[in-house]
Amino acid sequence: MKLKEVAHIRTGDKGNNCNICVIPYLEEDYDYIRDHLTAEEVKDFFQELCQGTVTRYDVPSIHAFNFVLTEALGGGVTRSLRVDRHGKSLGMALAELDI
Numbered sequence: 001m002k003l004k005e006v007a008h009i010r011t012g013d014k015g016n017n018c019n020i021c022v023i024p025y026l027e028e029d030y031d032y033i034r035d036h037l038t039a040e041e042v043k044d045f046f047q048e049l050c051q052g053t054v055t056r057y058d059v060p061s062i063h064a065f066n067f068v069l070t071e072a073l074g075g076g077v078t079r080s081l082r083v084d085r086h087g088k089s090l091g092m093a094l095a096e097l098d099i
Helices: 027-036 039-045 087-094
Strands: 007-014 017-024 054-059 064-069
Touching: 007 087, 017 027, 017 087, 039 054, 039 064, 039 087
Parallel strands: none
Antiparallel strands: 007 017, 017 064, 054 064
């Protein structure tokens, strides 16, 4: 299944870094996503774009995960020559990941 079938995706960008928040539609899917959507999986998914690190922050109080991708926006939104490399486009891409 695609990640988008079981979770909301919210994103943001700060300079050359992007954060992607994954929030399951159902609380009972939290453990499954925790076990299958690792920082390594996200780093591999964005291997051509993310030149830095990927860190996952678990937020169990709201059943969510926040991924921070460093050096992922081609120098930053206002400096990048990439077509639409805001955090929102990376979040939409991650939603297509098979988990």
